Amino acid sequence: DIQMTQSPSTLSASIGDRVTITCRASQNINIWLAWFQQKPGKAPELLVYMASTLQSGVPSRFSGSGSGTEFTLTINSLRPDDFATYYCQQYLSHHVTFGQGTTLEIK
Amino acid sequence: QVQLVQSGAEVKMPGASLKLSCKASGYTFTSFAMHWVRQAPGQSLEWMGRINGGSGNTKYSQNFQDRVTLTWDTSAKIAYMELSSLGSGDTAIYFCARALSMTVVALPGHWGQGTLVTVSS
Numbered sequence: 001d002i003q004m005t006q007s008p009s010t011l012s013a014s015i016g017d018r019v020t021i022t023c024r025a026s027q028n029i030n031i032w033l034a035w036f037q038q039k040p041g042k043a044p045e046l047l048v049y050m051a052s053t054l055q056s057g058v059p060s061r062f063s064g065s066g067s068g069t070e071f072t073l074t075i076n077s078l079r080p081d082d083f084a085t086y087y088c089q090q091y092l093s094h095h096v097t098f099g100q101g102t103t104l105e106i107k
Numbered sequence: 108q109v110q111l112v113q114s115g116a117e118v119k120m121p122g123a124s125l126k127l128s129c130k131a132s133g134y135t136f137t138s139f140a141m142h143w144v145r146q147a148p149g150q151s152l153e154w155m156g157r158i159n160g161g162s163g164n165t166k167y168s169q170n171f172q173d174r175v176t177l178t179w180d181t182s183a184k185i186a187y188m189e190l191s192s193l194g195s196g197d198t199a200i201y202f203c204a205r206a207l208s209m210t211v212v213a214l215p216g217h218w219g220q221g222t223l224v225t226v227s228s
Contacts, residue, residue: 001169034214036152043202043218044152049211087152091213094166096142098152
């Protein structure tokens with residue numbers, strides 16, 4: 001299985017900040033990488049796919065980049081609604097795998 | 108719009124089997140793969156398998172290979188996930204999720220609300 005490792009596990013930030021979450025794959029996954037946002041008690045929601053393509057309806061303050069084994073999700077101008085847990089997921093392999101998650105907390 | 112409505116919460120005894128449902132609407136049901144993903148309390152997401160659009164062929168995670176069966180009722184537009192030989196480690200929220208597109212079958216893009224399953228004696 002392809003292992004996905006996110007850092008940091010927890011991130012504290014303030015409203016208006018810019019934050020970056022990193023995701024590393026255990027092998028080359030080209031650009032077959034997605035990012036999800038999950039709020040407590042809710043299903044994950046797709047933010048980004050193909051490493052950098054924003055899903056329809058996702059605000060432009062979210063952006064994804066990277067290829068191969070290293071990827072980032074950047075959120076500009078944090079809003080209260082952005083405080084949640086974020087997961088990366090590879091879909092190169094039919095056995096998709098997720099990172100362990102990054103919880104974004106209000107400082 | 109795409110809507111996936113999952114069946115209600117369940118409590119099961121260890122050793123029992125489970126069958127969850129996921130009713131789809133808002134799209135051509137058999138054209139898209141349906142994934143099942145679970146999330147244990149406080150944990151990350153774990154992919155279980157998918158049933159492919161069109162053929163209805165299935166792919167399963169090796170972690171569940173012998174215990175999980177995915178099926179669907181195309182006339183009712185309902186996908187099912189059966190899991191046998193339940194243990195306490197199967198306590199989790201189970202999500203169905205439709206593939207993002209007909210070509211990107213491996214990406215679960217639209218998710219149901221989840222079903223909480225508790226395994227306890």
